[in-house]
Amino acid sequence: MTPATAAITSLTNPRVKAAVRLRDRRERGLTGMTLVDGPRELLRALDHGIGVVEAFACDDLIRTLDAEEAVRRLQIAGSEVIQVSADVMAKVAFGDRSEGVVAVIRTPDTALDRLTLPPAPLVVIVESVEKPGNLGAILRTADGAGADAVIAADPLTDLFNPNAIRASLGTIFSVPVASDATSATLGWLETKGIRAIAARVDATTLYTDVDLHGPIAIVLGSEADGLSTGWNDPRVTAVRIPMLGTADSLNVSVAAAILLYEAVRQRT
Amino acid sequence: MTPATAAITSLTNPRVKAAVRLRDRRERGLTGMTLVDGPRELLRALDHGIGVVEAFACDDLIRTLDAEEAVRRLQIAGSEVIQVSADVMAKVAFGDRSEGVVAVIRTPDTALDRLTLPPAPLVVIVESVEKPGNLGAILRTADGAGADAVIAADPLTDLFNPNAIRASLGTIFSVPVASDATSATLGWLETKGIRAIAARVDATTLYTDVDLHGPIAIVLGSEADGLSTGWNDPRVTAVRIPMLGTADSLNVSVAAAILLYEAVRQRT
Numbered sequence: 001m002t003p004a005t006a007a008i009t010s011l012t013n014p015r016v017k018a019a020v021r022l023r024d025r026r027e028r029g030l031t032g033m034t035l036v037d038g039p040r041e042l043l044r045a046l047d048h049g050i051g052v053v054e055a056f057a058c059d060d061l062i063r064t065l066d067a068e069e070a071v072r073r074l075q076i077a078g079s080e081v082i083q084v085s086a087d088v089m090a091k092v093a094f095g096d097r098s099e100g101v102v103a104v105i106r107t108p109d110t111a112l113d114r115l116t117l118p119p120a121p122l123v124v125i126v127e128s129v130e131k132p133g134n135l136g137a138i139l140r141t142a143d144g145a146g147a148d149a150v151i152a153a154d155p156l157t158d159l160f161n162p163n164a165i166r167a168s169l170g171t172i173f174s175v176p177v178a179s180d181a182t183s184a185t186l187g188w189l190e191t192k193g194i195r196a197i198a199a200r201v202d203a204t205t206l207y208t209d210v211d212l213h214g215p216i217a218i219v220l221g222s223e224a225d226g227l228s229t230g231w232n233d234p235r236v237t238a239v240r241i242p243m244l245g246t247a248d249s250l251n252v253s254v255a256a257a258i259l260l261y262e263a264v265r266q267r268t
Numbered sequence: 269m270t271p272a273t274a275a276i277t278s279l280t281n282p283r284v285k286a287a288v289r290l291r292d293r294r295e296r297g298l299t300g301m302t303l304v305d306g307p308r309e310l311l312r313a314l315d316h317g318i319g320v321v322e323a324f325a326c327d328d329l330i331r332t333l334d335a336e337e338a339v340r341r342l343q344i345a346g347s348e349v350i351q352v353s354a355d356v357m358a359k360v361a362f363g364d365r366s367e368g369v370v371a372v373i374r375t376p377d378t379a380l381d382r383l384t385l386p387p388a389p390l391v392v393i394v395e396s397v398e399k400p401g402n403l404g405a406i407l408r409t410a411d412g413a414g415a416d417a418v419i420a421a422d423p424l425t426d427l428f429n430p431n432a433i434r435a436s437l438g439t440i441f442s443v444p445v446a447s448d449a450t451s452a453t454l455g456w457l458e459t460k461g462i463r464a465i466a467a468r469v470d471a472t473t474l475y476t477d478v479d480l481h482g483p484i485a486i487v488l489g490s491e492a493d494g495l496s497t498g499w500n501d502p503r504v505t506a507v508r509i510p511m512l513g514t515a516d517s518l519n520v521s522v523a524a525a526i527l528l529y530e531a532v533r534q535r536t
Binding site for chain 1: 315405408410411413414415437439442443509510511512513514515517518519521522525526529530532536
């Protein structure tokens, strides 16, 4: 590819600085934009019609077919692809393994009432999730298990945190996602007639002894504090995953995987 | 606690520098020592009789009962606990969330022939694992599922990498672990009469359709390259986990969790 104009090499270029500021959650909230880092993630975003504001590419760092394809598709879609030096890319991208292309996108709307569900949906709800890596891992597993939606209730990170996008491998663009307060989420479950199955370390019922057919939501709390009291409700079925070793809990994304794939096993 | 001597404040103190060097894999290999960062991890090491060479503590950073308990138990055991400043602790510990205590330990022997197993063991084998975080996550799940051993075959990281210890929450000290070449691991399985059940994206048999009773090993390859050709053996049962979304694979520690807990479900 021949850049139409010379590559930006200055770290103080205003567009570069504006993109770097999007690593900050407050800035993402103010602008309604976020960063997609990595070609695979970007291809998934493009597959799902995400609005790209602009993209940064560094030809010297583009070494994979996915990266070439991502740039080509951005260009076909008429998105501006700004050539930058490797130094500038290192600043805009995260970590030291940049694959040469990063895009600024408009953050998708995550309103709960926008979710459309099939009959008998399989939903995942994760409360007070703090680490973008855990959120991304849950999204990736939810995609694998064919979940119909992932809801972040009272999240401590923004859903479209760039690190969550990256950890999800871009599946955040293919799995329907929403974010709302726990109270609103409980009301939504009631309205939709969805049974909540909540993982709790102190539950007496084994997760494998519960019927996971029909419209259900698998609910997971934070590793540090578990679920909030809102979930202490007779309509919520508490289940436990056997802990047969010395530790008292599993990683939240691992717990999500075990419950989701038990649901898949029962439902197919 | 009153330190017996003044705290070390110099980043160039030889003992501090020697401990910091243990973050390097080659140095760990040469010295036969590694670092345990965090009180919970250290308590699990002490519970399992791990040999502590020396420990570093910073009273100003010790804010949890676990951290106090870890220091107290090190002192009772007669280990040297070296008081250091917060600056020095920041250098010895990883990341920015030091909990005030780090220990240098003798790396446990990971020879495969040292593993002792119960009848009908449940073993996990992970080949060519590269990320200490994934290895640690697998160890934590293996502990939860009551696995009898975790074997790293042809690993690209050392088993007792400090980040693997940390990601395992110290369960690396409670789950029997070993490391060896894939060829030696295959020979060991044969000798022990353990059936290998290998996760493969191209397998035709669903993991839920396989009998997971008896002596079995769940085998996982690297996310990038899958399993090596050594596992293309008629004695190895290839299984797949359903992928119902857009991505073509799960995180290796998530795949391990799904298979391990299906084994637990069938076996109990």
